[in-house]
Amino acid sequence: MVPAIELKGITKRFPGVLANDNVNLTVEEGEIHAVCGENGAGKSTLMKILYGMQPADEGTMNLFGEPHTFNSPNEAIDAGIGMVHQHFMLANQLTVLENVILGAEPTKQGGLIDFDTASKHLEEVGKAYGLTVDPFDLVESLEVGERQRVEIIKVLFRGAKILIFDEPTAVLVPQEVEELFRNMRELKANGATIIFIDHKLEEVLEIADTITVLRQGKTVATVKPADVSATDLAELMVGSELPTPQITDAKISDTIGITLDNVTVLDEDERPIVDAVSLEIRQGEILGIAGVEGNGQRELVGAILGTQKISDGSIFLMGDDISNKSVRSRRENGLGYIPQDRQEEGLLLTAPLWENAALGHQTAKPFSGGWNQWFIDREGSRSQTERIRREFDVRTPNVDVSAHALSGGNQQKLIVGREMVSEPSVLVASHPTRGIDVGAQASVWEQIRQARSNGLATLLISADLDELIGLSDVIVVMFRGRIVAQLNPSEITPRSLGAYMTGATSEENPA
Amino acid sequence: MILDQIRRLPTWARWASFATLGILVLTLVQELGQNETSHLTAMTTSQTALKWSIPILLAGLGGLFAERAGIINIGLEGMMILGTWFGAWGAFNFGPYSGILIGIIGGAIGGLIHAIATVGFGVDHIISGVAINILGPFAARFLSSEIFTGYQGGSVTQSPRVESVDKFTMPFLAGGYDTPNFLKWLGDKDIPILSDTGNIFRGVMTQTSWATIIALLLVPLSAWILWRTRFGLRVRISGEDPWAGESQGVNVYRYKFIAVMISGGLAGFGGAFITIEMSSIYQEGGTTGRGFIGLAALIFGNWRPGGILAAALLFGFPYALQFGDFDGFASHALLLVNAIALFGVTVWAIRKSKHADAAIAFVLGALSAIWYFVADTVPDWWVKILPYVIVIVVLIFFAQRLRMPAANGQIYRRGQT
Numbered sequence: 001m002v003p004a005i006e007l008k009g010i011t012k013r014f015p016g017v018l019a020n021d022n023v024n025l026t027v028e029e030g031e032i033h034a035v036c037g038e039n040g041a042g043k044s045t046l047m048k049i050l051y052g053m054q055p056a057d058e059g060t061m062n063l064f065g066e067p068h069t070f071n072s073p074n075e076a077i078d079a080g081i082g083m084v085h086q087h088f089m090l091a092n093q094l095t096v097l098e099n100v101i102l103g104a105e106p107t108k109q110g111g112l113i114d115f116d117t118a119s120k121h122l123e124e125v126g127k128a129y130g131l132t133v134d135p136f137d138l139v140e141s142l143e144v145g146e147r148q149r150v151e152i153i154k155v156l157f158r159g160a161k162i163l164i165f166d167e168p169t170a171v172l173v174p175q176e177v178e179e180l181f182r183n184m185r186e187l188k189a190n191g192a193t194i195i196f197i198d199h200k201l202e203e204v205l206e207i208a209d210t211i212t213v214l215r216q217g218k219t220v221a222t223v224k225p226a227d228v229s230a231t232d233l234a235e236l237m238v239g240s241e242l243p244t245p246q247i248t249d250a251k252i253s254d255t256i257g258i259t260l261d262n263v264t265v266l267d268e269d270e271r272p273i274v275d276a277v278s279l280e281i282r283q284g285e286i287l288g289i290a291g292v293e294g295n296g297q298r299e300l301v302g303a304i305l306g307t308q309k310i311s312d313g314s315i316f317l318m319g320d321d322i323s324n325k326s327v328r329s330r331r332e333n334g335l336g337y338i339p340q341d342r343q344e345e346g347l348l349l350t351a352p353l354w355e356n357a358a359l360g361h362q363t364a365k366p367f368s369g370g371w372n373q374w375f376i377d378r379e380g381s382r383s384q385t386e387r388i389r390r391e392f393d394v395r396t397p398n399v400d401v402s403a404h405a406l407s408g409g410n411q412q413k414l415i416v417g418r419e420m421v422s423e424p425s426v427l428v429a430s431h432p433t434r435g436i437d438v439g440a441q442a443s444v445w446e447q448i449r450q451a452r453s454n455g456l457a458t459l460l461i462s463a464d465l466d467e468l469i470g471l472s473d474v475i476v477v478m479f480r481g482r483i484v485a486q487l488n489p490s491e492i493t494p495r496s497l498g499a500y501m502t503g504a505t506s507e508e509n510p511a
Numbered sequence: 512m513i514l515d516q517i518r519r520l521p522t523w524a525r526w527a528s529f530a531t532l533g534i535l536v537l538t539l540v541q542e543l544g545q546n547e548t549s550h551l552t553a554m555t556t557s558q559t560a561l562k563w564s565i566p567i568l569l570a571g572l573g574g575l576f577a578e579r580a581g582i583i584n585i586g587l588e589g590m591m592i593l594g595t596w597f598g599a600w601g602a603f604n605f606g607p608y609s610g611i612l613i614g615i616i617g618g619a620i621g622g623l624i625h626a627i628a629t630v631g632f633g634v635d636h637i638i639s640g641v642a643i644n645i646l647g648p649f650a651a652r653f654l655s656s657e658i659f660t661g662y663q664g665g666s667v668t669q670s671p672r673v674e675s676v677d678k679f680t681m682p683f684l685a686g687g688y689d690t691p692n693f694l695k696w697l698g699d700k701d702i703p704i705l706s707d708t709g710n711i712f713r714g715v716m717t718q719t720s721w722a723t724i725i726a727l728l729l730v731p732l733s734a735w736i737l738w739r740t741r742f743g744l745r746v747r748i749s750g751e752d753p754w755a756g757e758s759q760g761v762n763v764y765r766y767k768f769i770a771v772m773i774s775g776g777l778a779g780f781g782g783a784f785i786t787i788e789m790s791s792i793y794q795e796g797g798t799t800g801r802g803f804i805g806l807a808a809l810i811f812g813n814w815r816p817g818g819i820l821a822a823a824l825l826f827g828f829p830y831a832l833q834f835g836d837f838d839g840f841a842s843h844a845l846l847l848v849n850a851i852a853l854f855g856v857t858v859w860a861i862r863k864s865k866h867a868d869a870a871i872a873f874v875l876g877a878l879s880a881i882w883y884f885v886a887d888t889v890p891d892w893w894v895k896i897l898p899y900v901i902v903i904v905v906l907i908f909f910a911q912r913l914r915m916p917a918a919n920g921q922i923y924r925r926g927q928t
Contacts, residue, residue, distance in 0.1 A: 073757075073758055073759075074760035077759075083758070089752070089755035090752065090755055091748055091751035091752035091755055091917065092751070092752075092917060093916070093917060094751060098744055098747075099755070101744075102744060102755070102756060103759035103760040103761050104760075105741040105744060107740075110740070111740045111741045111742050112739055112741075113739060113740060113741055154759070
């Protein structure tokens with residue numbers, strides 16, 4: 001039988017990144033084919049290429065044996081491919097019907113939309129696949145699950161035979177996931193071919209007929225769910241290299257730097273995105289948080305920093321309850337922060353380095369002075385920035401250049417330096433070495449380690465499992481907003497950690 | 512409660528009820544007020560009010576098309592100024608109908624510049640709009656100095672006189688085409704409320720310019736285009752969620768572009784209307800900020816054509832009242848109308864449990880009422896500032912209920928989220 005999709009040798013380069021490296025994917029007609037892999041493994045890029053949102057640099061694509069190249073989603077739609085986006089592509093103030101027919105509106109003379117025909121067609125499509133939704137409801141009045149159904153109907157309305165589901169379960173609660181899987185099986189029974197992007201292993205094993213695993217832009221395996229266990233898949237996803245061991249001396253004090261007590265954060269739909277998390281980090285201790293991105297780490301950081309409102313629980317910084325304190329007072333009381341996106345959150349790219357060095361510390365000496373610290377102390381700021389430049393090896397001609405003139409590694413060293421020179425008692429470091437070169441990475445690690453031996457309590461979040469295992473004294477795993485495991489880094493490997501992160505294992509302690 | 516009853520009616524009936532309520536208040540104030548005046552409901556007042564509302568309405572509809580497509584058009588004023596100049600030039604050379612058409616084209620050129628900047632180059636909408644507001648008057652002055660100075664009666668600040676378009680008087684109701692004049696008969700009977708209503712309607716049906724009628728027809732036409740046609744749906748998705756539109760193969764840039772051009776064209780129509788129908792002459796500064804009032808009408812009208820019409824009429828009424836109100840009694844009586852309206856808002860706010868709003872409305876209403884009872888006449892600046900006061904008051908109390916298109920004002924770049 002001719003496969004529905006055959007991708008051969010797909011390669012896609014972005015500046016400095018090889019997103020897809022000679023990827024091969026064959027999807028048979030009428031199957032549910034899961035594509036899984038970690039964040040950054042190249043799943044999304046591959047799907048964007050398939051859906052015509054980005055062109056591939058190399059490789060060929062055959063649909064039902066015919067070669068195709070798409071320059072826009074429109075061409076992919078015409079060829080029978082539809083995408084169910086993870087972030088719904090729906091306009092809230094438009095009706096379901098308007099959202100569905102958009103781009104393929106049945107019209108009468110004069111461009112007048114034939115709403116009767118359209119709603120009849122919509123109901124037929126819905127009935128055929130067992131999807132029900134009122135065409136005249138406003139999208140904003142729908143539940144998340146219903147919105148997803150609208151997304152699916154939208155794709156079917158355009159006559160798609162091949163459906164791409166981009167992490168469809170990420171936004172759903174378990175009951176809605178069951179409903180989605182019922183719908184997917186129904187679609188399959190009606191002859192549709194489905195590509196299902198996911199990294200939740202138990203879900204993949206439940207629904208898929210075939211599984212292709214991507215790692216670092218390459219296809220590492222194509223397997224049948226019956227032949228593999230969740231642990232096997234986890235190993236395929238994260239690889240099984242051993243971490244480079246880091247020698248750490250245990251000088252953890254008894255003083256607790258920061259305490260989180262049952263902290264809960266709700267998302268816009270009032271669902272817990274951080275679910276009753278309790279943590280304690282002592283001075284001189286590094287606590288690493290492992291977890292697939294989007295499991296509440298970002299919101300947890302926001303809760304500690306004060307940018308996310310916590311709906312329940314409390315946070316103590318050096319014994320003081322800071323749950324209702326402003327971001328500024330938390331920072332002034334010794335909370336350091338290395339943000340995960342240095343260009344979005346960490347720096348003002350068009351401002352000079354000395355202004356950037358003052359960010360977050362603008363109310364304290366030596367960055368400000370005068371009555372009640374109301375005035376900026378330019379000289380003090382400059383000399384402090386000079387100090388950061390010297391001590392943290394920020395390579396820059398002077399401290400008056402703007403931040404975007406620095407390389408990523410030097411930008412990061414500036415941020416790390418600015419937090420360290422203010423001598424915080426607690427540091428939140430979110431992906432501190434993401435996207436920087438090896439040299440800068442080693443220097444950032446060294447700084448964190450040094451601060452630790454000086455008695456800093458550090459919360460480290462990282463997607464780099466080697467980094468986590470190497471630096472942390474304790475590792476906890478976050479999954480769906482909860483802490484699902486607390487592990488000793490000396491006893492685990494990236495492989496076993498990966499199994500926890502994807503929810504494949506969830507006992508409190510491994511054997 | 513009467514307001515709840517009104518809310519359950521279909522849209523047209525609801526608007527009719529509000530209009531009736533308004534006429535009722537005007538009549539009662541006139542009948543029972545301190546000073547005898549008939550000017551509030553006079554035929555000339557409604558006639559002038561309608562005329563004064565039209566430029567505001569057209570600017571508002573212009574804003575509607577742009578903002579439904581997600582482009583804030585603060586440049587309406589500048590486009591309107593282009594409309595006044597091109598309208599005058601066209602009307603002087605080719606007659607009033609061509610004048611309006613050329614005014615529309617003039618405004619659309621302003622729209623084109625705004626579209627190139629905001630859609631093509633991704634310039635911030637406010638910056639581009641302000642640039643057009645600066646460009647418009649200077650372009651008009653430059654063109655005047657180049658062209659109008661060569662005409663008899665023209666100068667750098669004004670054009671020669673231009674003709675107006677033809678007028679229409681409703682047969683039978685208002686006595687057009689030598690038919691009986693029913694509303695005049697009703698008005699002369701001097702029956703409370705009924706005669707006043709008759710006068711108001713007689714005003715809007717007598718000697719109405721065809722340009723006014725076309726502008727009024729644009730209200731249902733805009734609604735039909737935006738909510739019933741494929742073009743309209745695609746314009747609206749461009750303002751609500753352009754990424755969703757693009758993902759379904761809609762060329763968002765194209766629809767934003769066209770919508771901003773339409774927007775400029777409508778503002779240009781408004782400008783041409785000022786020149787051709789109101790002042791019969793192009794005058795520098797003749798728009799007197801009505802492009803901005805149009806933007807306020809758009810917001811007050813909740814980005815809907817019917818609402819924009821209502822707002823335009825509301826804003827136009829105080830302008831009209833100044834004309835022919837020689838004793839100032841009508842302007843004075845307007846204070847009481849104002850007080851009643853604010854007390855209405857107070858009741859509404861109490862029922863919605865918005866206590867702060869209720870308190871503010873009550874205090875403002877009380878001040879208005881006290882002023883009414885203490886003074887016999889009001890200074891003439893009162894009526895002049897009233898349209899702006901209405902804008903501010905309306906925005907204070909109703910801003911939370913308003914909903915602009917979700918992606919309005921965002922710089923949209925294809926492929927970027």
